[in-house]
Amino acid sequence: MRAVRVTLASVTAVALAAVATGCTEKSKAGAGGDHVVKVTAGDDSCKVSKKEFPAGHVVLDVENTGSKVTEVYVLYPDDRIVTERENIGPGTSQKVNAEVKAGSYQIACKPGMVGEGIRQKVKATGGGKEVARDPKLDAAVAAYRTYAQEQADETLPLAKKFADAVKAGDLEAAKKAYAPSRIGWERTEPVAESFGDIDPKVDLREDGLTGGQDPEKDWTGWHRLERSLWKDEKITGRDKELADLLVKDLEKWQDKVNEAEITPTSMANGAKELLDEVATGKVTGEEERYSHTDLVDFKANVEGAEKSYALLKQVAAKNDPQLTAQLDRRFTALNELLDEYREDEKSYDFESYDKVGKDERKELSDAVNALAEPLSQLAAAVVAK
Structure with missing residues (x-):
């Protein structure tokens, strides 16, 4: 079903290296202020820089100091998710933007991305700056x-x-x-x-x-x-x-x-979460291990992420036009690659994933990673002043 073509891996390798460098530089720069909560995630620890912070726009500055891939959540007391970031590799840092109302929460780190996680109780206090939002x-x-x-x-x-x-x-x-x-x-x-x-x-x-x-x-x-x-x-x-x-x-x-808490930052973070779903389950073949229908899920995840991005793009493009230009290219590249595995562009009849070879899976993974990194910057672009 799939035509022979020049591999995307060679095209994305340089871009990914540049992205990684940019990430490191940003993490070293750090961030201050009452709205920033530093989260240090280890293999058996989850430390937060403050237990109270003003409600409103909050930034989690996450550093994984452990040896395992981890994920970090902000949870309501009943375990509903306010925001999350998965697939944070050992020795890496990521920033997660969220809009948090006054109240009690938990910040959870999940080393190995399994279990209930290591949790810290935190509180968003009233009187925080109201999130000013573009109509x-x-x-x-x-x-x-x-x-x-x-x-x-x-x-x-x-x-x-x-x-x-x-x-x-x-x-x-x-x-x-x-x-x-x-x-x-x-x-x-x-x-x-x-x-x-x-x-x-x-x-x-x-x-x-x-x-x-x-x-x-x-x-x-x-x-x-x-x-x-x-x-x-x-x-x-x-x-x-x-x-x-x-x-x-x-x-x-x-x-x-209709009861879901939906904000611009949760939409942006949700788009990144969908790409994380692809990276940790679909590309590996773990999600649909018996049916091998992973590419159907893969395409649906990408469509969902792209929908969130499309709705936020007008504001994000005003604040960071270079980012949206990059996201446009990356979404196009990934969609074109996925199209090679289905009968026609309107069909959801994808090739069985057990028939997708190691090199092709690597190419898909590279395309996902090339999109995931700039997508992780979307929330910050949406709330930028």
């Missing part, structure tokens, strides 16, 4: 909320079609309906993750189970059914129950979308 950003938030709701609304009929095939015991029909049922979810996953409990119910992989959880009793959602359809190649009574449960959990997601 164009308010319009972007409203448009993105509509988009997220549309994706949830469009997902439910597809999920029900998948569930109906499972309950009918039709293995081939269930396999065919599986990947399409996930597209809307993958496009807007950061919104779904903000609710805390829905994401692990519907999208958990087996290796995401925590100690003491029984895969046969506690594992639910798409990937549990994926294993039955492709690995076990049979549909059991339990699978039929799980199909019904999946639809019920997705209906909860559909009902809650």
